[in-house]
Amino acid sequence: MILKISQAILLVFLSGLSVFIGVAEISPLDLLDLSSEQAQIMLSSRLPRLFSILVAGSSLAVSGLIMQRITRNRFVSPTTAGTMEWCRLGVMVSILLLPQAPSLLRVVCAFVVSFCGTMLFLAIVNRIRNAGIILVPLVGIMLGGVVNALSTFFAYRYDIIQNMASWLQGNFSLVIAGNYELIYIGIPLMAAAYIFADRFTIAGMGKNTASALGLRYSAVLYTGLAIVAVVSSVSVVAVGNIPFVGLIVPNVVSLYRGDSVKRVLWDTAWLGALLVLVCDIAGRIAIYPFELPIGIVLSIIGSAVFLILITNSKKSYA
Numbered sequence: 001m002i003l004k005i006s007q008a009i010l011l012v013f014l015s016g017l018s019v020f021i022g023v024a025e026i027s028p029l030d031l032l033d034l035s036s037e038q039a040q041i042m043l044s045s046r047l048p049r050l051f052s053i054l055v056a057g058s059s060l061a062v063s064g065l066i067m068q069r070i071t072r073n074r075f076v077s078p079t080t081a082g083t084m085e086w087c088r089l090g091v092m093v094s095i096l097l098l099p100q101a102p103s104l105l106r107v108v109c110a111f112v113v114s115f116c117g118t119m120l121f122l123a124i125v126n127r128i129r130n131a132g133i134i135l136v137p138l139v140g141i142m143l144g145g146v147v148n149a150l151s152t153f154f155a156y157r158y159d160i161i162q163n164m165a166s167w168l169q170g171n172f173s174l175v176i177a178g179n180y181e182l183i184y185i186g187i188p189l190m191a192a193a194y195i196f197a198d199r200f201t202i203a204g205m206g207k208n209t210a211s212a213l214g215l216r217y218s219a220v221l222y223t224g225l226a227i228v229a230v231v232s233s234v235s236v237v238a239v240g241n242i243p244f245v246g247l248i249v250p251n252v253v254s255l256y257r258g259d260s261v262k263r264v265l266w267d268t269a270w271l272g273a274l275l276v277l278v279c280d281i282a283g284r285i286a287i288y289p290f291e292l293p294i295g296i297v298l299s300i301i302g303s304a305v306f307l308i309l310i311t312n313s314k315k316s317y318a
Helices: 002-019 028-033 036-071 083-097 103-126 135-157 161-165 181-195 197-203 207-212 217-239 245-257 261-286 294-311
Strands: none
Touching (some): 002 261, 083 103, 103 135, 245 294, 261 294
């Protein structure tokens, strides 16, 4: 209980710090007598940005946890399985076919394409004999590279490369009231993850063991992949690609809390939100008053942690 209270206090403190960082200067004392302009900035920009950061970080971390359990591989995540690349391909398809489509329809297109693409990734992995813990994510990264190249080709072919560029790099600077609310879809999906937590844990024991325990393995697998695909699609459409959160956060939490999904769910969501929040703050103050996209900051940190996890995989996960 003390640990959870401490986690909540830290998250609240950093959230408050995030709200007061920006070109328009607003101090905590100004909250006592906000001007109309300051109130507009807080309600239309600062608070929506904070909420989108917290929901995106926690939901992406939880989706990575689910993906690692159902694939039984600690290095599989939406980043290393190509799910994010499939999401961008789905967004591109919606732009080409329905240029005036609302954001919700783009999410649907991204979900369908990413779900099918992730199933293709699993089918390829299942056909590889002696697929090691490191080989599996490498297959996903290569598959994602092919999909990304395909998306780039068609983006150049139909002259929408500038439009597609906004989906390539995660960035919260454009989040304002009215264009980010889809990110809240991640909240009920995290609740669904908690409800199915024990099933995901059993599914992580393998198909034969899970079936012997009476679990409908295929149904749980599809449910987990659906949650991952929806969270990834909403994230890409609302704020762009947020890499590595679903990879490094579940691994760090599992080192200290074990492999039970229900037991580590809160810590995974908290650390995911904290990581994205810290990286966003760092990107905003690094070259103030300008801003580094959070995708760049997370790519630097995430790739370094990923290399550390790979090089220490035998010792850490034996």
